Amino acid sequence: MMSEDQNRTLTRVGKGTPMGELLRRYWYPVAAEVELEQKWTKRVRLLGEDLVLYRDRSGNLGLIAEKCPHRGASMVYGIPETDGIRCAYHGWYFDATGQCIEQPNEPETSTFKERIRISGYRVEKLGGLIFAYLGPDPAPLLPRYDAFAVDRAIRVVGQAILPVNFLQVMENSLDPVHTEWLHGHYHEFIQRELGGDVRVAFSRHHIKTAFDVFEHGIVKRRLLEGQSEDSDDWRIGHPVVFPYMLAVGSGGLGTYAMQMRIPMDDTHTWHVWYNAYVPGEHVEIPQSLQKLCLYDVPWRDAEGEFITDYIDGQDIAMWVTQGTIADRTTEHLGTTDKGIILLRKLYMEQIQRVQKGLDPLGVIRDPSLNGFIKLPLERKKHHFSEGFESVTMRFQTRFCPIAKDLINFFEKTSVAQ
Template sequence: MLSAERNETLTRYGAGTPMGELLRRYWLPVAITADLPRHDLRKVRLLGEDLVLYRLADGTAHLLEDRCPHRGVALSYGMLEARGIRCPYHGWMFDGSGRCLEQPGEPADAAFARRVRARSYPVRELGGLVFAYLGPGPAPELPRYDLFCWDDAIRDVGHATVPANFAQIMENAVDLDHVAWLHGRYSQWLSGRGLPVDIPRTFSRLNDEVSFERDEYGVLMRRKLQGQAPGGDDWTVGHPLVFPNMLRVGGGGSHSFHLRVPVDDESTWLLWYTAYRPGGVPVPDPGPVTSYEVPWRTPDGEFRLDHVEGQDIMAWVTQGTVTDRTREHLGTVDRGVILLRKLFFEQAERVRRGLDPMGVYRAPAPEVIELPQEQEKFGDGLGYVRDVLAASQARFSTRLADIRRRYAEVGLPLEGHPGAMAGPGLAGTVAARKRSRTGTGVAT
């Protein structure tokens, strides 16, 4: 368990807080490129700060504090013009660096405009995402992690915002034991009670041995499943948590980054960024990086438990918006959680001492950063992909049919693969969920 003071430190991200200052040393996603067309603007909230993100007609993206320095009106209600954004209240205009370009109503020869600036932040785009840096200058290099640089793979991004603190979501990323229970055995139990869930059989095997090792990226995680032959790449390769906010995972030609972005202390933006190379073969004409929203609530407000990420979100949110770690009881299965917390506190202390934390790249940065990832995930790479497409957030992708077709074209049809067992159809989700709570339904 943590003391109340340590829990407070771990879960607060405003400017001047230890974790807030740590996370401000990294480039964080603020939008998906496909969702920010030219001549468009949107409100953004990041690390508790209200911002306005906009793209001008020339294609450049910019990020300012959502506050006009004149009288404090929100610039997110402003007007985009060729040179910048104009406040709707009195017409003051600002460029992407925050310079005040025009002050209608002030004398034309006045120097007042040169003394006024809106607060601005650097923006970079990579791999279909828009990244922002909220820390002190000079900004570090934006790390070019491999999947962001692949232009020969089908890439899409699922996203959702949930009312849960960033830290408890990141702790799930280094919890290898929850997979077989929450996504395997629990899916089977729900299906037996009538909830329409495609049972991810490859997720259901228990761990025989797990390892959490600190490495250059953050935490390298490896596992050996019960009954798995020695030498499986779940153990020999594994996959990393890239500090501070990204999990790399995948197999069978499916490669994913799970990114977690603190909106504020009580909500987190989730992104599931996936690149598909069926059979490891480059995809000709893969198309743009597309986005889709991942639903996690039923019409009556319950959690959607018919897909893997919905189950994760249930676990994160029901811990409480900001979980009370003074009441927890950690066991040996929580070694990864303990290591991650140690890294957060350690790296926050480095920042307090004026040093760069781990994973911050200064010029020259690597052209492409290749990350490790097992391919025969859970001993069945193709079965894992079938499970991902049927039972995870990927089932909501707008490119699902295209992904399945590309696998079939290289001789890897996913239909009928024995990696997973289909559950009931999609009717009756709400009623089945209620039965699972009231204790009625079919016992398993």
């Protein structure tokens, strides 16, 4: 059980708050590159700030405050220029740093523009995504985690905006036992109600769990009934990448999977499922699968009820029904919640590091440590032992418009281990 002050500290993500200042020390995805191929701007909400991502006529990207400081019009309707963007309302022109560099209707001798600046943030591209850094200088390096940096990958990215604080989504990742019930027994119950008789690997009983802090976050491990301690699930596990990502093993497939829980504000999270499928070294990737596929993941049906016949939909139902910000003052944690307790402790410790002027966990500044960051990841994950098609169709990837093409492709080709 937590106090109201503790809960507030861990869930408020705006500028100037303890958690908000911690989170601003990291890079976040704000869009997929394909989103700016056919348009010039995209509205972005990140860490409580309303921003506009834009592409200028030189092909450079910028991320600035949405409101023009002149009369408050939205820059999402701005006019792209050679090295910046111009407000459509009166033509004020801003560069990527947020500095106003031209005010067409002011006197030529005026220095007014030099005193006008809005927020402007760094952006970089990696793995088909556009990342942004909203923190203080000097900026750390954008981490080249394996899922994003791997070459020759088929990349599919699902997304959903959820009306919840990011913390309760992250806590789910430090709760291994929920898979046994929510994705195991509950999933079997749902399938029986639909007329099937399904038994899934997720329903296996947890004998023990363990959590180890490492340089990029927390590695979680589990030992399931019938497994030996030589199994990948116990020997290796998979990591929660601090402060907002989860990497997941692939059950032997050449797959890198990341779940990213991007805090839009205190009560909304942009959830991104990022999958990079890597075929064998000499396997040619069809042209139809070479471009990143971005798609929306539905989680309510036409009647407004949660869609719970797939794994990620089950998670979403649990996160959303806790409320926009979970009330942790009324909870009763048990022995299986030690991972959640560890995560909260880690956030508090890293908040204190930032307050002391130190870099928090996982921040990278040495280029020699950022070539290709291979995360600890089980490759023979028991939960995903039922084959590529089963895994694809039981998760949010079933909504991917190229899901069937993926299945057919991997049925015909070898997959890198």
